[in-house]
Each structure stands twice: as C-alpha cells, then as structure tokens.
Amino acid sequence: MSAARQRAQWLRETLARWSYQYHTLDEPSVPDAQYDQAYRELQALEAEHPDLITPDSPTQRVGEKPVEFLKQVPHATPMLSLGNGFEDQDIEQFDARVRDWLLKAGVLNAAQAADPLVVLYCAELKYDGLAVTLRYENGLLVQAATRGDGSTGEDVTHNVRTIEVVPLRLLPGERPHPEVLEVRGEVLMFNADFERLNQQQAERGDKLFVNPRNAAAGSLRQLDPALTARRPLRFFAYGANTKLGHGQFAMLDDLRGWGLPVSPRRALVQGAAGLLDFYRQIQVERKRLPFEIDGVVYKVNNEAWQDALGFVARAPRFAIAHKFPPQEVMTRLLDIEIQVGRTGALTPVARLDPVFVGGTTVSNATLHNEDEIRRKDVHVGDMVVVRRAGDVIPEVVRAVAEFRPAQVTSFVMPTACPVCGSEVVREANEAVARCTGGFVCMAQRKQGLLHFAQRRAVMIDGLGEKLVDQLIEANLVKAPADFFTLSVEALLRLERMGQKSAENLLAAIQAARSTTLARLVFGLGIRHVGEETARQLALAFGSMKALREQDYTVLAQAKEAGQTQGLEGIGPEILASLQSYFSDPRQCKLIDDLREVGVTWPEHEARWKLETLTQENADVDDLVQTGMAIPPLQGLSFVITGTLPELSRDQAADLIRAHGGQVSSAVSKKTAYLLAGEAAGSKLAKAQELGVKVIDEAALREMLAQGKPD
Numbered sequence: 001m002s003a004a005r006q007r008a009q010w011l012r013e014t015l016a017r018w019s020y021q022y023h024t025l026d027e028p029s030v031p032d033a034q035y036d037q038a039y040r041e042l043q044a045l046e047a048e049h050p051d052l053i054t055p056d057s058p059t060q061r062v063g064e065k066p067v068e069f070l071k072q073v074p075h076a077t078p079m080l081s082l083g084n085g086f087e088d089q090d091i092e093q094f095d096a097r098v099r100d101w102l103l104k105a106g107v108l109n110a111a112q113a114a115d116p117l118v119v120l121y122c123a124e125l126k127y128d129g130l131a132v133t134l135r136y137e138n139g140l141l142v143q144a145a146t147r148g149d150g151s152t153g154e155d156v157t158h159n160v161r162t163i164e165v166v167p168l169r170l171l172p173g174e175r176p177h178p179e180v181l182e183v184r185g186e187v188l189m190f191n192a193d194f195e196r197l198n199q200q201q202a203e204r205g206d207k208l209f210v211n212p213r214n215a216a217a218g219s220l221r222q223l224d225p226a227l228t229a230r231r232p233l234r235f236f237a238y239g240a241n242t243k244l245g246h247g248q249f250a251m252l253d254d255l256r257g258w259g260l261p262v263s264p265r266r267a268l269v270q271g272a273a274g275l276l277d278f279y280r281q282i283q284v285e286r287k288r289l290p291f292e293i294d295g296v297v298y299k300v301n302n303e304a305w306q307d308a309l310g311f312v313a314r315a316p317r318f319a320i321a322h323k324f325p326p327q328e329v330m331t332r333l334l335d336i337e338i339q340v341g342r343t344g345a346l347t348p349v350a351r352l353d354p355v356f357v358g359g360t361t362v363s364n365a366t367l368h369n370e371d372e373i374r375r376k377d378v379h380v381g382d383m384v385v386v387r388r389a390g391d392v393i394p395e396v397v398r399a400v401a402e403f404r405p406a407q408v409t410s411f412v413m414p415t416a417c418p419v420c421g422s423e424v425v426r427e428a429n430e431a432v433a434r435c436t437g438g439f440v441c442m443a444q445r446k447q448g449l450l451h452f453a454q455r456r457a458v459m460i461d462g463l464g465e466k467l468v469d470q471l472i473e474a475n476l477v478k479a480p481a482d483f484f485t486l487s488v489e490a491l492l493r494l495e496r497m498g499q500k501s502a503e504n505l506l507a508a509i510q511a512a513r514s515t516t517l518a519r520l521v522f523g524l525g526i527r528h529v530g531e532e533t534a535r536q537l538a539l540a541f542g543s544m545k546a547l548r549e550q551d552y553t554v555l556a557q558a559k560e561a562g563q564t565q566g567l568e569g570i571g572p573e574i575l576a577s578l579q580s581y582f583s584d585p586r587q588c589k590l591i592d593d594l595r596e597v598g599v600t601w602p603e604h605e606a607r608w609k610l611e612t613l614t615q616e617n618a619d620v621d622d623l624v625q626t627g628m629a630i631p632p633l634q635g636l637s638f639v640i641t642g643t644l645p646e647l648s649r650d651q652a653a654d655l656i657r658a659h660g661g662q663v664s665s666a667v668s669k670k671t672a673y674l675l676a677g678e679a680a681g682s683k684l685a686k687a688q689e690l691g692v693k694v695i696d697e698a699a700l701r702e703m704l705a706q707g708k709p710d
C-alpha cells in the first residue's frame with residue numbers, strides 16, 4: 001500500500017513537472033506518449049485505491065459535477081484597477097508623477113527626482129482576456145475567482161482547474177512560495193485555438209464567438225467544468241497579492257519557477273524613454289504574437305517604492321496601462337455604395353459615420369460581397385462594428401442587433417452596373433458579381449488603361465492616374481489603341497500640359513508601339529491572366545492569332561486528358577477566362593484596333609501542340625520530331641548586368657523570355673549565362689568565380705538568330 005502511495009505521488013509530481021515544461025516553458029521533455037502512459041498508470045492506480053486520489057492529481061482537473069450557479073466570492077485582497085493612457089504624453093506625465101510622489105514621500109531627493117531615468121519599470125504585455133485570481137494554500141490550488149468589481153468576483157474554481165497550464169499544486173521553484181499565495185492573471189484564448197473553436201461551432205450549428213476574449217469569457221463562466229475542459233483556455237500570471245521583496249520583474253520569475261505561465265515578453269526599462277521604446281517594439285511584434293493584447297502595462301519595479309506611491313481610488317499609482325488604439329469600434333452604417341474594379345468586380349463599400357479605429361479615422365470599409373453582408377446581418381442604418389488591425393483594410397465585422405433602429409434597409413446587389421449600366425452577372429459558385437461592360441465601363445476603362453500602360457505591361461512611361469483621368473475626360477482615349485493616335489496638338493489641349501511634357505509622352509507612346517506578345521496579353525487585363533501566365537501563354541502559343549483561334553473548351557478537355565504539352569501552368573480557370581475573353585467581339589476589336597494603329601510584337605511558331613503522344617514518350621526529342629518549335633533559350637537561366645549597347649535591361653529580359661529563357665536577379669551555379677554590358681560590377685565577378693559563361697548583347701542576338709544557344 002505504501003508502495004502504491006509512493007508511486008502515485010511520484011506520478012503526480014512527474015506529470016506536473018512534464019506539464020510545466022510543456023505548457024509554461026514551451027520545452028517538452030518527454031514525448032506525449034510517455035506523458036499519456038504515466039497518466040494512465042496514475043488513473044489505474046487511483047481506480048484501484050480511491051483513497052490515493054488527491055485534489056492536485058491531474059486526473060482531477062474535471063472532477064466535479066456542474067455547479068448550479070456561480071457563487072459570489074469576496075476577494076481576500078481587493079483586485080485593483082489599472083489607470084490607462086494612449087498618448088506618449090500620458091506616459092511621460094505618468095513617469096513625472098511617479099518621481100514627484102517619490103520625492104514627496106521622501107524616497108528620492110530633489111536631484112534624483114529630476115533624473116528622467118531614475119525609475120526602473122517592469123514593462124509587460126497587456127493581455128486581452130479576463131482577470132482572475134488563483135488562491136494557493138500550502139501550494140495547493142484551492143480557489144479561482146473572476147475579478148468581478150474588484151471586491152467580489154465569481155467562483156470559477158471548477159473551471160480553472162480544467163485549464164492545463166494552471167498548476168494544481170505549485171512546483172518547488174528556487175525560493176519557497178508563501179503559505180498563502182494569491183496569483184493574479186488573465187485567462188485567454190490563443191487566436192489559432194479561437195479560429196478552430198469557431199470552426200467547430202459552425203460545423204455543429206452553434207453560435208460563433210465574436211473574438212478570442214469573448215470566447216474565453218464564455219468558456220470560463222460555464223456551470224459545467226466538462227464543457228470548459230473542452231475549450232482551449234490559457235492563463236498568464238501578472239502579479240500576486242503579497243510582495244515577494246525582489247521587485248515586480250523578479251516576482252514574475254518566481255511565479256514562473258512555481259509553475260505559473262508568465263509573460264513571454266517583458267523588460268526592465270529606465271524612465272519614460274525606456275517605456276515608450278518598449279511600446280514601439282511591442283507594436284511591431286504584436287501581429288506575430290499568438291494571442292491578442294490591447295496594450296502594454298508598466299509597473300514601478302521596486303516594491304518598497306510601490307508601497308510609498310499608494311493608491312488613487314482603486315488604482316495603484318505605481319502602474320499604468322499604455323493602450324493601443326482600439327482595433328474594433330462601433331459606428332453607424334450610413335450607406336452601402338458599389339465600387340466597380342478593373343475586372344468589373346462589384347464590391348459593396350460601407351460609408352460610415354467617421355470613427356477613430358486602429359490609429360486612423362475611417363469613413364469607408366469593405367463589405368467584401370453580397371453573401372458576407374447577409375452573413376454579417378448588416379443593413380443600412382445599423383450600428384456596426386468596424387475593425388482595422390495593423391495595415392489591413394478596414395472592414396465591417398458585424399451589425400450590433402441591440403442598437404438596430406426601427407428603420408433599416410436591406411442591401412440588394414444592383415442588376416445594372418452603377419457606372420455604365422451594363423448587365424451585372426454573378427457566375428454560379430462565385431461570390432463576386434461583375435459588370436460585363438469591359439472597356440465600355442468607365443470604372444473598368446480607367447483601371448484597364450492604367451493596367452495596360454503600366455511598366456510590367458505595355459509600358460507607356462509617365463502615364464499616371466491623373467493623366468489617364470484627363471484623357472478619358474477629354475474623350476481622347478476610350479480603349480488602348482487610342483493612346484497610339486494621340487498627337488502633340490491634342491495633348492496640348494489638356495490642362496497643365498506643356499509642349500515638353502506632351503513631346504515626352506508621345507515619345508514614350510512611340511517606344512511602347514513595339515512591344516512583346518507577353519506584355520500585350522498581360523496588358524489586356526484578361527481575368528486570371530497575370531504577368532507570369534501571360535508569359536507562359538505567349539511562349540506556348542507564339543502568336544495572337546493562335547491565341548484567338550483556339551477553342552479553349554476543347555483545349556481544356558485535352559488538357560484534362562493529359563494530351564497537351566507545354567501548358568503546365570495554365571489551369572482550367574484560366575482557359576475558361578480566355579474562352580470568354582476571345583469570344584467577345586468587343587475585346588477582339590480592341591486587339592485589331594491595336595494592330596491597326598501600328599502596335600507590333602514579334603511572333604513565333606506555337607510551342608505547344610495538341611498531341612496524341614503519351615506523357616511518357618513526350619520528351620523533347622519527340623517534340624522536335626513531330627515538328628514542334630522549341631524556343632531556343634528553353635530552360636536557360638540568364639542574369640543581366642551593366643549597360644547594354646542598344647537594349648535596355650527590360651528589353652533584353654523581354655527578348656530572353658520571349659524565346660523561352662528565364663531571367664533572374666542573382667548569379668548562382670544554376671545561371672547559364674551572364675549577359676554583361678558596360679560597367680558590370682559584382683555580378684560579373686561572381687559569374688567569373690562560379691565559371692558562369694559571360695556573353696554580350698551581340699552574342700545574345702547571335703544565339704537568337706541561330707535558333708540555339710552557342
């Protein structure tokens with residue numbers, strides 16, 4: 001019997017230590033299976049000898065029956081509140097006040113109090129959870145309570161016992177723990193756990209929690225501990241009722257030594273300057289933290305000084321919370337407007353009563369799409385929660401039903417484009433509704449023209465948003481081809497357009513006249529066709545004619561059946577989009593018009609073919625034998641450096657890509673050629689070091705003329 005008792009005690013202690021190493025230190029010492037085995041052994045032992053069960057046994061975390069209600073418990077020592085500030089100034093004043101009080105209390109002399117770095121602070125994270133207090137008597141967890149109003153809270157012992165990171169018995173630690181220890185801290189839920197929980201809730205058709213804090217609160221204030229046990233709650237300690245005599249920072253170390261999780265990020269800093277420095281660091285680190293914080297907390301580190309400072313009302317003078325600007329606020333939804341994007345996507349945008357959120361004033365926020373509006377139950381006139389986290393676009397999170405006025409209007413997606421009146425369609429299994437107007441639609445025209453003229457597309461240098469606006473306004477440009485019929489005279493009629501600027505623009509347009517198929521295909525703004533896809537298409541099809549004449553429905557089937565070569569990166573979505581684009585006569589006219597006004601691009605024979613070859617024998621030799629053109633630079637990687645005699649680096653890259661080569665920015669062992677011009681520097685040295693072949697522009701042209709690398 002005594003052997004069983006000893007064994008049970010050893011198992012309890014060992015399991016507690018492993019759990020501490022796993023949860024608090026994040027340094028698991030044994031594999032999970034080992035833990036489980038020991039746990040089962042203890043369970044079996046306790047089943048055989050029920051008198052061996054102790055309240056700190058890990059098997060007893062969910063030992064209790066549901067409670068009928070949450071009991072009120074008076075706090076032995078009141079749980080204080082925390083003053084707060086938002087601005088740097090608030091923090092500077094806080095530090096000045098602290099020094100002033102320490103001077104009055106006779107702790108500091110006048111010279112010391114004048115030193116802005118004299119006070120050492122412990123700077124911590126401010127967890128966005130629920131404040132609780134845990135009472136340990138002789139090391140054993142005997143009670144857990146919410147903060148409540150600070151004097152009286154709710155008894156949540158049965159639930160807190162189920163939180164795995166909370167030790168049921170304190171570990172020995174480096175220094176002995178007091179006989180009675182009240183640990184203050186926050187119960188919270190990690191973001192990833194919250195997401196997972198909400199997913200489960202959705203699958204079961206249960207109500208969703210609005211944020212991790214809310215989920216933590218809901219989970220902690222349950223009557224049935226078995227339910228709480230299934231919720232992934234965590235706990236971080238930030239203080240204790242009794243001073244331990246070595247300062248706040250060291251106290252957190254003590255708590256950690258006794259098995260309690262404490263802030264993974266805290267610092268001892270000097271003066272307001274040190275505090276603000278910490279604040280800025282945490283602002284940056286915030287988005288990488290696995291849980292939500294709503295600011296940081298500063299505490300005078302020296303406990304004797306803390307005592308000397310005393311309290312105002314219920315808040316200690318030694319501490320302050322420096323809060324981040326709120327990321328979620330409530331405001332009124334004044335209207336829902338429709339924005340039409342370059343691809344014709346209709347996005348509902350919320351017009352809001354301006355509010356300060358996430359550090360700026362926000363008056364517009366995205367509502368994403370029609371389904372999202374339904375899901376969030378948002379109506380015009382509602383009070384809504386607006387969220388702006390970090391640099392993310394502000395969004396409407398949900399309506400607050402409680403504040404719904406008698407009169408609200410439901411949103412309906414218009415059936416005609418608000419910009420051009422064209423029909424709006426929403427394809428099956430698509431969340432987005434689209435205007436079918438294309439370049440006919442002003443909204444798409446402007447964005448489409450900018451897209452066409454951008455650097456990565458047909459590249460008309462110096463053509464910015466303002467100028468495109470002016471050109472559209474003056475009715476000079478409706479479609480891409482119109483750029484190429486502009487004259488200096490026409491341009492001079494635009495406001496703020498001088499002779500020199502007009503000439504420069506025309507020169508840029510002239511330069512854009514000879515382009516590449518890849519740039520053109522990208523510039524057309526076909527849905528799902530980005531820069532890289534456009535390059536692949538140009539390479540595979542070789543010519544605009546081939547692209548236009550293709551039946552993409554047939555091609556998609558052939559591809560499905562594995563009968564195509566050279567179209568590896570082109571998926572069914574892209575093929576469907578090409579089919580719809582090239583079967584629209586308005587779009588085809590646009591391309592014809594470009595040719596008409598003298599836009600040119602080199603074309604070559606199609607690289608891919610519809611083959612009856614099987615995948616296995618379809619190697620390069622077969623393709624050559626079947627007469628398929630292989631681009632001369634296929635599979636070769638180039639790096640370009642220095643100034644070339646005739647081509648710009650962009651043009652050289654286009655040329656290489658148009659012939660099947662790749663262009664990268666750094667020289668490596670995989671580089672086939674370094675194309676070097678005048679004043680080549682470190683890349684040339686690197687190429688020589690690695691034995692990479694170095695060629696000049698003439699050699700490149702020679703390769704292309706020969707149709708093969710040298």
Ligand code: D41
Pocket residue numbers: 080081082124125126127128129131147184186238239297299316319
């Ligand atoms: O992380 C927190 N939310 C946090 C809250 C913290 N790190 N430290 C805190 N320190 C205190 C004092 C200084 C009063 C012991 C607190 C709180 N109080 C607090 N939480 C809720 C009310 C007060």
